[in-house]
Amino acid sequence: MEPYLASHLDTVRSLTVKVLDTTPEELLDVVPPGYSNSIRWNLGHIVYVQERLAYEVAGKDIHLPDQYARLFAAGTKPADWNETPPSIEEIRQQLVDQSARIKASHQSDLNTPLSHPFTNKSGITFDTVGGCLLFSCFHEGLHLDTIRHYLRQLKK
Template identity: 30%
Template sequence: METVFKTWKTSRKLYLDFFDKYSLDQLNKIPNGFNNNLIWNIGHIIATQHKLIYIGSDLQGYLSDEVFNKYQSGTKPTAPVSQQEADGLRSLLISQIERTINDFENGTFVTYNERTTGVGFHLTSIQDAFECNNFHEGLHLGYAMSIRKFV
């Protein structure tokens, strides 16, 4: 799992860079031809990680229902994100990793609900969920790198 966690940390660092390189207006801009923006992609990977890892393990996790419902699959931006909300998402990018790895190392994830994701990943274990999460974050990082060219 060390490599899985290393990959995840690297991915999250790349997402954090968007906060340093782009203004709030740029993070919120939906370019022509796109359905979402940089900040939605960040919120979405946070919500999806929660779903894959915690909900898939029948655990509460650490994400508010408000954030989860706003950024889960099937959603799209409906209004610009405030600076306060952007700061909260930035904080979650880091805190989610620390808490989740700590929970994994402490044996918190005991069971996992087998299922197939919308992109065809068949998940049978918490390790599958972490690997799928890395795939998903890489997919959205690609979307975000495309969006950044137009903001």
């Protein structure tokens, strides 16, 4: 993996884990007024989407329990959950393990064309794993900002 991308993945993920580690447990599952999701949902969504962008769109198996798709895919929300979500400790471990796994498994294929270009919900099309991973950092940053916004609102 290119050093700049590996460093960027690590930097973004360390910011996410730091926010998780400083979030009071009693706020993890609170859905702020006017929103559909919680901090736990945002963290699980970060893990799920990055896994999809790193593996599934490249035609590879993802390394997450099936419930991550049911609970954390785009369009899902805690109000619709019919099962117990992963513990925050499990989500934290997934966040930590995922970065190392992605860096190890994408040592030399960042510029390899995807067999089928991937177009996300915003209409952006990606044709390489590297492009997907770069976008996943942006996506994670958006959700990290959402978590920070929730925390400011919930701590008032």
